[in-house]
Amino acid sequence: MDMSLRLYIVGLIFFSGIGVTAGAHRLWSHRSYKANTPLRLLLVFSNSTAFMNPIYEFVRDHRIHHKFTDTDADPHNAKRGFFFSHMGWLMVKKHPDVKLKGKLIDMSDIEADKIVMWQRKYYAYVMPLCTFFLPAFIAMYFWGLRLWPALKLCGVMRWLIVLHGAWFVNSAAHIWGNKPYDSSISSTENPFVSFFAMGEGWHNYHHAFPWDYKTSELPYHLNFSTAFIDFFARIGWARDLKTVKKDMIIKRSLRTGDRSLQKKQDDPNENEEEQKSDHNNDIWGWNDKDLTSEQKSIAKITYQ
Numbered sequence: 450m451d452m453s454l455r456l457y458i459v460g461l462i463f464f465s466g467i468g469v470t471a472g473a474h475r476l477w478s479h480r481s482y483k484a485n486t487p488l489r490l491l492l493v494f495s496n497s498t499a500f501m502n503p504i505y506e507f508v509r510d511h512r513i514h515h516k517f518t519d520t521d522a523d524p525h526n527a528k529r530g531f532f533f534s535h536m537g538w539l540m541v542k543k544h545p546d547v548k549l550k551g552k553l554i555d556m557s558d559i560e561a562d563k564i565v566m567w568q569r570k571y572y573a574y575v576m577p578l579c580t581f582f583l584p585a586f587i588a589m590y591f592w593g594l595r596l597w598p599a600l601k602l603c604g605v606m607r608w609l610i611v612l613h614g615a616w617f618v619n620s621a622a623h624i625w626g627n628k629p630y631d632s633s634i635s636s637t638e639n640p641f642v643s644f645f646a647m648g649e650g651w652h653n654y655h656h657a658f659p660w661d662y663k664t665s666e667l668p669y670h671l672n673f674s675t676a677f678i679d680f681f682a683r684i685g686w687a688r689d690l691k692t693v694k695k696d697m698i699i700k701r702s703l704r705t706g707d708r709s710l711q712k713k714q715d716d717p718n719e720n721e722e723e724q725k726s727d728h729n730n731d732i733w734g735w736n737d738k739d740l741t742s743e744q745k746s747i748a749k750i751t752y753q
Contacts, residue, residue, distance in 0.1 A: 451592060453592075454588065454592045454602075457587075457588065457591075457592075457603070458602060458603060458606075458607055461498070461584055461607050462607055462610055462611055463647070463673065464495055464498065465495060465496075465498040465499040465580075465607070466499065466611050466614065466615075466646070467492070467495050467673075467674060467677055468492050468493070468494070468495030468498065468499050469496060469507075469611070469615055470646065470647050470648060470649055470674040471492060471674045471677050471678050472492030472493070472495060472496045472504070473492075473496050473501070473507040473508060473511075474507075474511065474649065475662055475674065475678065476492065477504055477507075477508050477559060477562075477565065478507065478508045478511040478512060478733070478734060479659050479660050479662075479733065479734030480558070480660065480734045480735040480736045481660050481661060481662035481690070481691050481734065481735060482662045482678060482687050482688065482689055482690045482691065483688050483689045484681070484686060484687050485685075485686050485687075485688075486564070488681055488686040488687060489562075489564050489565075490564060493565065493567075493568050494579065496568070497568060497572075497575050497576055497578075497579035497580065498580050498583075498584070499580070499608070499611055499612075500576055500580040500608055500612070501612065501615060503565075503568055503572045504559070504565045504568055504569070505556070505560075505565060505568075505569045506569075508556070508559050509556060509559075510524045510525075510551075511733070512554045512556075512733035512734070513547060513550060513554055514619075515656070515659055515731070515732065515734070516550070516553075516554065516731055516732075516733055517550055517731075518634065518635065518636075518656065518731075519634075519635050520546070521544045521547070522544070522546040522547055522550035522551075523547070524538055524547050525538040525619040525620075526538075526544075527619070527623035527624060527635050531620050531621075531624060532620075534619045534620040534623060534624075535613075535616045535617070535619060535620035535621075538619075554733070555736070555737075558736055580604060580608055581604035581605070581608075582600075582604075584599075584603040584604055584607070585599035585600045585604050586599070588602065588603045613645075614642075614645035614646045615646055615649070617639075617641075617642045617645055617646060617650070618646050618649045618650065618652060621639055621641065621642050621650075622636060622637055622639045622642045622649075622652035623635045623636055623637065623652065625637060625639060626638045626639035626642075626652070627653070627707055627709040628653045628706065628707040628709070629653060629654075629702055629706040629707060629709045629710040630653050630654050630657040630658075630698070630701055630702050630705065630706050631657045631705045631706065632705060632706060632707040633705060634656050636655065636656040637652055637653050638650070638654065638709075639651075639652065640671060643665075643670075643671040643672065647671075647672070647673040648663075648664060648665060648671060648672030648673055648674040648675055649664060649674070650671070651664055651665035651666070651667075651670075651672070652664075654666055657701060657705075658693045658698075658701075659732055659733060659734055660732070660735040660740070660748070661691060661692045661693050662675070662678055662690045662691055662692060663675045663692055666693075666698055678690065682751070682752040687752065688752045688753060689750055689752065690751045690752050691735060691748050691749070691750050692748070692749050692751070693747055693749065694747055694748070697747040732744070
């Protein structure tokens with residue numbers, strides 16, 4: 450295979466993955482930053498090449514996952530085993546609790562986004578074009594591939610790689626790894642998953658602080674998605690990047706972590722109000738109505 454074709458396929462993997470990680474996940478599911486219209490259009494197009502359901506459905510399921518993690522209301526409940534949380538949940542009917550609790554999730558911000566709702570309306574047409582045919586046609590034009598080989602390499606194979614990379618966040622990153630920020634939850638820090646999911650495997654941190662746009666304490670450690678957001682913040686397309694103040698990360702790790710980062714001990718400078726403010730495991734993101742002003746006070750917002 451021509452080296453330039455290999456680079457094209459790798460580029461497609463990164464491009465389609467970023468529509469899930471920086472787009473459907475960090476921007477729309479968690480509202481961890483804001484994006485202008487050109488960036489939102491780019492992310493919707495990128496997301497459409499990933500074929501992981503319309504952004505609207507992704508956001509709804511992911512917010513339910515954060516509000517009701519590891520319960521019957523969690524769409525990909527990790528307590529039901531690796532296969533179920535990885536891909537089995539997409540092969541069976543949703544548990545009744547998923548549908549019941551899903552009605553409690555506020556989706557008004559997504560419904561107000563015309564770009565996202567446009568994608569949802571025309572997804573049956575946009576997705577096949579972006580996921581399979583457009584990538585294949587580019588390969589046919591520039592590298593002379595025939596239709597079927599182009600579809601297999603640039604469409605199906607590339608799609609499956611991105612798909613399983615994202616699924617590992619729901620499965621492996623809830624089973625294997627350490628828990629330096631909160632040992633009481635199932636999500637873990639998993640470098641393997643972070644590599645394949647472009648930064649989404651630092652999952653113990655993410656569930657402890659779901660509205661941090663980096664999804665990690667270390668912004669660029671196997672975290673291509675954070676670099677992507679930072680780049681667009683520097684050129685003015687992204688703003689209000691929310692992250693956690695360093696001292697609050699240390700407090701949380703010392704009190705509730707599994708000692709994998711440092712020896713756990715009580716912090717004599719921490720008061721009861723601070724303990725409440727940084728413990729928010731049932732929050733789906735920044736706009737969650739259950740996120741209190743005390744919890745918001747631990748945030749550091751850049752590029753305002």
